[in-house]
Amino acid sequence: xxxxxxxxxxxxxxxxxxxxxxxxxxxxxxxxxxxxxxxxxxxxxxxxxxxxxxxxxxxxxxxxxxxxxxxxxxxxxxxxxxxxxxxxxxxxxxxxxxxxxxxxxxxxxxxxxxxxxxxxxxxxxxxxxxxxxxxxxxxxxxxxxxxxxxxxxxxxxxxxxxxxxxxxxxxxxxxxxxxxxxxxxxxxxxxxxxxxxxxxxxxxxxxxxxxxxxxxxxxxxxxxxxxxxxxxxxxxxxxxxxxxxxxxxxxxxxxxxxxxxxxxxxxxxxxxxxxxxxxxxxxxxxxxxxxxxxxxxxxxxxxxxxxxxxxxxxxxxxxxxxxxxxxxxxxxxxxxxxxxxxxxxxxxxxxxxxxxxxxxxxxxxxxxxxxxxxxxxxxxxxxxxxxxxxxxxxxxxxxxxxxxxxxxxxxxxx
Amino acid sequence: xxxxxxxxxxxxxxxxxxxxxxxxxxxxxxxxxxxxxxxxxxxxxxxxxxxxxxxxxxxxxxxxxxxxxxxxxxxxxxxxxxxxxxxxxxxxxxxxxxxxxxxxxxxxxxxxxxxxxxxxxxxxxxxxxxxxxxxxxxxxxxxxxxxxxxxxxxxxxxxxxxxxxxxxxxxxxxxxxxxxxxxxxxxxxxxxxxxxxxxxxxxxxxxxxxxxxxxxxxxxxxxxxxxxxxxxxxxxxxxxxxxxxxxxxxxxxxxxxxxx
Numbered sequence: 245x246x247x248x249x250x251x252x253x254x255x256x257x258x259x260x261x262x263x264x265x266x267x268x269x270x271x272x273x274x275x276x277x278x279x280x281x282x283x284x285x286x287x288x289x290x291x292x293x294x295x296x297x298x299x300x301x302x303x304x305x306x307x308x309x310x311x312x313x314x315x316x317x318x319x320x321x322x323x324x325x326x327x328x329x330x331x332x333x334x335x336x337x338x339x340x341x342x343x344x345x346x347x348x349x350x351x352x353x354x355x356x357x358x359x360x361x362x363x364x365x366x367x368x369x370x371x372x373x374x375x376x377x378x379x380x381x382x383x384x385x386x387x388x389x390x391x392x393x394x395x396x397x398x399x400x401x402x403x404x405x406x407x408x409x410x411x412x413x414x415x416x417x418x419x420x421x422x423x424x425x426x427x428x429x430x431x432x433x434x435x436x437x438x439x440x441x442x443x444x445x446x447x448x449x450x451x452x453x454x455x456x457x458x459x460x461x462x463x464x465x466x467x468x469x470x471x472x473x474x475x476x477x478x479x480x481x482x483x484x485x486x487x488x489x490x491x492x493x494x495x496x497x498x499x500x501x502x503x504x505x506x507x508x509x510x511x512x513x514x515x516x517x518x519x520x521x522x523x524x525x526x527x528x529x530x531x532x533x534x535x536x537x538x539x540x541x542x543x544x545x546x547x548x549x550x551x552x553x554x555x556x557x558x559x560x561x562x563x564x565x566x567x568x569x570x571x572x573x574x575x576x577x578x579x580x581x582x583x584x585x586x587x588x589x590x591x592x593x594x595x596x597x598x599x600x601x602x603x604x605x606x607x608x609x610x611x612x613x614x615x616x617x618x619x620x621x622x623x624x625x626x627x628x629x630x631x632x633x634x635x636x637x638x639x640x641x642x643x644x645x646x647x648x649x650x651x652x653x654x655x656x657x658x
Numbered sequence: 659x660x661x662x663x664x665x666x667x668x669x670x671x672x673x674x675x676x677x678x679x680x681x682x683x684x685x686x687x688x689x690x691x692x693x694x695x696x697x698x699x700x701x702x703x704x705x706x707x708x709x710x711x712x713x714x715x716x717x718x719x720x721x722x723x724x725x726x727x728x729x730x731x732x733x734x735x736x737x738x739x740x741x742x743x744x745x746x747x748x749x750x751x752x753x754x755x756x757x758x759x760x761x762x763x764x765x766x767x768x769x770x771x772x773x774x775x776x777x778x779x780x781x782x783x784x785x786x787x788x789x790x791x792x793x794x795x796x797x798x799x800x801x802x803x804x805x806x807x808x809x810x811x812x813x814x815x816x817x818x819x820x821x822x823x824x825x826x827x828x829x830x831x832x833x834x835x836x837x838x839x840x841x842x843x844x845x846x847x848x849x850x851x852x853x854x855x856x857x858x859x860x861x862x863x864x865x866x867x868x869x870x871x872x873x874x875x876x877x878x879x880x881x882x883x884x885x886x887x888x889x890x891x892x893x894x895x896x897x898x899x900x901x902x903x904x905x906x907x908x909x910x911x912x913x914x915x916x917x918x
Contacts, residue, residue: 281844282808283825288738292660292823318815352808352823359788359807360811370787370811432817437852577693585819590738 245393249615250620255467256618263478263611270604273597274349282352286596290590291581295602296350298573301516303343304377304423304611305445305572308334308453310384311416312483313476318409324476325627331464332457333388334616339453340419342609349601371426376418383412388616396623420445427580435513435580439500444494445572448486452568454480454563460617462558468621469628481561485545488564492538495571513579516589526588527578534570537563673889697794700776704797704878705863706894707771709749710764711872718746718769724868725850730841732831733867735915741822743850744773745867746807752908754829758897771865771873772910774799774820774850775897778904782812790845797878797906808845817898821849833844880908 252260278285287294313332316322325332348354353522365371387405394401420444427433428441458480464470502510515521517531544550544560551557583589712718725731725744746769750757753770776799782791783799790805791812801803819864827844835841839855842848853863861867866875876883885908888894894908 281826282823283739287810287823287825288821289740289742289813289822290738291809293709349811350809352810352847353843356788356805356807359790363788363791363805365787368785368787368811370809374787426811427814430785430815431903432898433814467859567801580814585817586747586755588751 245396245619245623246391246615250617251620257443260611260614263614266597267604267611268605270607271602273604276320276597277349277601278354279445280453284595285595286592286598288590288592290588291592292582293350293577293580293581294592295574295594295598296346298577299602299605300343300346300350301423301577302452302569302573303346304341304419305449305568306453306456307336307339307380307417307419308446308449309339309342309457310380310451310453311413312454313457313480314409314416316479318406319413322479322507324473324479325452327471327473328457328461328476328480330392330620331461331470331617333384333458334620335460335613336384336416336618337381337388340377340384341612342605343609344381345605346602369422369429373419373422374427376422377526378417379429380412380419383415385425387412388620392620392623395627396402397441398627415618417446418578420449427545427576433580434509435582436511437574438498439647440497441496444491444498447487447491448568448572451484452565452572454482454487455565457567458484459558459561460613462554464617464621469625470617470621471624481545481551482555484561484564485551486537488545488567491568491571492542500636515584517575517579518581522581522589524591526543526591526593527574529574532569533541534567534575537570541567621625624652667837697796697798697854697858699795700879701796702878703857704876704885704887704909705773705774705866706874706876706910708872708874709768709770709911711772712746712769713764713767715746715769717872718771721771721865721868722746723874724864726837727834727866728836729839729851730828730832732828733833734831736848739823739825741824741828741848743822743848744771746770747772751895753895755898755900756911765911772818772820772897773865774852775818775903775905775907776850776852778906781815781817781900781903785811786817787811794842794854796857798854798857799849800851800854801846801848803840803842803846803848806846808847811848812847812857821847823847839900845862856882 285294285296312334313325313329315327317329346355350355360371360374385409390405391401419575424445427436428438430436458477461470461472461477464527465472495658499514505532512521516524517527519525520528541560541563544556550560578592581590583590684881685906710894722744726733727745731741732745749761749768749770752772754815757765778797780791780799783793784791786792788807788810790802790807791799792802793799808823810823814822824842824844824846828842829835832841851863853865858861862875866873874888875885875886876891878885882884888910889908892910892912894910896905896908899905
């Protein structure tokens with residue numbers, strides 16, 4: 245099946261070429277970091293995790309795309325997701341792969357990374373994170389690849405893939421929960437020491453993951469004529485909307501607890517993020533941008549008319565995606581280190597070399613995603629299931645009347 | 659020549675496999691620093707620091723120098739990448755929960771010596787994914803520099819800012835190298851090791867030795883030790899003890915009047 249990724253349009257070759265160039269730049273920057281150490285990052289003894297770990301945390305969330313289509317499809321037999329479930333799984337694979345790569349480039353001694361397996365340490369949450377992340381990666385890749393292979397041959401997928409799909413669901417909850425536990429269990433960091441950290445991770449993941457999945461589906465429909473039913477997009481957009489509302493609600497709970505209790509340690513990181521602390525305020529504009537993006541995104545997704553029109557749906561999804569990226573990536577990781585153990589504020593400014601490494605890692609993830617999606621689109625095209633402009637139009641018109649939407653929803657009511 | 663039956667072959671294979679698993683299990687512990695540097699069980703080494711003895715920054719400088727030069731701690735000027743085993747911090751920042759605007763000069767001016775607290779429940783040990791940092795039977799929290807992968811989880815977990823990462827090669831920042839003590843490589847974490855090597859030889863940690871009695875050292879489990887007696891006589895505080903870490907470094911605060 246992989247051969248389908250080797251042939252494509254001119255635009256496809258240009259895209260892959262750009263990604264390879266980005267990877268080359270990233271590899272060179274990483275070689276530089278290997279030779280000179282983490283001094284080539286903006287991290288310090290006070291802010292000891294920076295953009296690498298924040299990308300990791302965020303991308304673990306993006307991997308939720310798989311499960312948010314798998315639960316309705318496999319557990320509730322919501323057939324509308326049948327066409328896109330494989331894309332959800334492949335996006336989860338690419339996201340977890342990229343997330344894990346960010347942990348590797350973050351290590352001071354990456355050559356020793358296998359020590360985590362050689363000296364397994366159950367009391368460390370990082371050990372469990374490695375277990376759930378690698379399991380989730382393998383399970384999604386195996387399911388997606390096998391189901392697609394069966395589809396290519398015109399057979400129904402083997403039964404064990406169905407079992408494995410159900411196994412993937414608790415694993416998906418696991419990756420967000422355990423990644424949240426990396427932070428939520430540290431006594432000295434008040435911004436992270438909160439019982440709803442895992443719930444916040446889940447809600448933000450269930451918003452950001454499907455948001456990117458919808459955008460990816462629309463891109464695939466346009467570039468590779470991939471058949472994506474309009475109803476699937478609308479259902480996923482509802483998921484994004486509810487999850488984002490929950491995410492914002494959970495954050496407001498944090499704000500209430502910190503400020504009503506008036507405890508300095510709990511207030512300080514939030515003050516630093518939204519108003520600045522001791523004259524340090526570099527994240528303030530970004531955090532308010534996230535607030536605006538979250539509000540706009542939720543509003544556009546809540547109103548059915550706007551949610552169903554791609555002209556407003558796409559900006560809404562982009563807004564939700566970047567709001568989650570700023571809150572969970574930058575704000576959560578960097579804010580947790582402020583103030584430091586001595587009540588001082590030390591800021592983090594990324595190093596240019598660090599940004600190039602990040603570019604390279606994202607290009608690796610994008611290349612993996614491109615190849616997987618190209619294979620999926622190739623298999624569908626071969627089976628004559630491509631979204632020509634006519635079929636897409638038919639799907640569009642089928643989705644528009646509320647009758648089509650209500651068809652399924654009426655069942656429990658009846 | 660006897661021909662092996664299929665059944666015997668399978669049994670032999672299973673036995674070999676089990677042996678392999680067993681060996682694998684052993685090898686993951688073999689040569690671990692945890693076993694080679696156990697420390698004497700029943701002991702609980704700790705420090706008692708007389709805060710008000712450190713009125714001037716110079717009072718502490720000689721102690722820091724004794725520690726840092728003996729342990730090949732590089733002198734890095736960039737405060738973001740500094741390596742510190744023992745250093746001074748203002749009282750109000752070290753003890754934010756005790757500091758207040760009415761405290762006397764002796765506390766306001768104090769440059770409190772801070773270091774690894776060798777916690778009874780060390781968060782760094784709890785989070786380390788490779789057991790590169792571990793607690794000995796005598797309470798000393800140690801580091802295995804050869805096992806550390808530089809993930810910096812311990813830096814995030816330590817509520818005392820006691821851990822430093824070698825952001826670059828530390829050898830470049832060493833004027834002289836003490837060949838009696840290892841130098842570190844870039845990308846690994848380091849911190850105060852309470853001079854565990856000296857304690858094992860029956861010697862005092864260097865900071866206590868260089869302090870002229872302002873930093874006491876001893877076994878907190880022994881009621882007759884110098885530290886236990888000092889704690890019996892004076893009120894002492896520990897840094898952020900409310901976090902449940904159980905620091906082994908105590909700070910005596912007598913109040914300026916009493917000393918005058």
